[in-house]
Amino acid sequence: MVEEFLRRSKRRLQPKTISTYRSYLEQFVGSTGGGDATALTLDAGIKWRRDLLHRSDNVARLGTEALRSFAVWCAQQGHRRDPIHGRPVLLGLERTRTTARKRMTLSDEQLDAV
Numbered sequence: 001m002v003e004e005f006l007r008r009s010k011r012r013l014q015p016k017t018i019s020t021y022r023s024y025l026e027q028f029v030g031s032t033g034g035g036d037a038t039a040l041t042l043d044a045g046i047k048w049r050r051d052l053l054h055r056s057d058n059v060a061r062l063g064t065e066a067l068r069s070f071a072v073w074c075a076q077q078g079h080r081r082d083p084i085h086g087r088p089v090l091l092g093l094e095r096t097r098t099t100a101r102k103r104m105t106l107s108d109e110q111l112d113a114v
Contacts, residue, residue, distance in 0.1 A: 002029060005073050024066040040071060040079075 002025045006018055013021070032039035032047050045067055054062035106114070 021066040024063040
């Protein structure tokens with residue numbers, strides 16, 4: 001299903017984004033031990049996001065966005081929808097916010113020390 005999602009996304013996504021999504025989605029499938037849409041659950045998504053956060057905020061943000069996009073597509077195709085509302089099963093998976101980094105200018109003394 002991941003390959004079908006990526007193939008259909010080629011019209012709306014850049015090649016680099018497709019490559020990034022492929023990498024993260026393959027990692028997700030590997031982490032669940034499955035290969036089909038039944039592995040796509042909110043619990044599995046939360047666990048995987050937590051694992052990504054150990055690497056970095058940015059990695060977790062990119063991985064979460066790829067997984068959420070895949071979940072929306074799956075729901076649109078009739079796979080892995082919330083049976084009551086028909087929404088994607090990962091709707092409750094929070095987006096990862098990266099911490100803003102503020103650049104500080106160095107003083108003359110600091111520049112001299114460097």
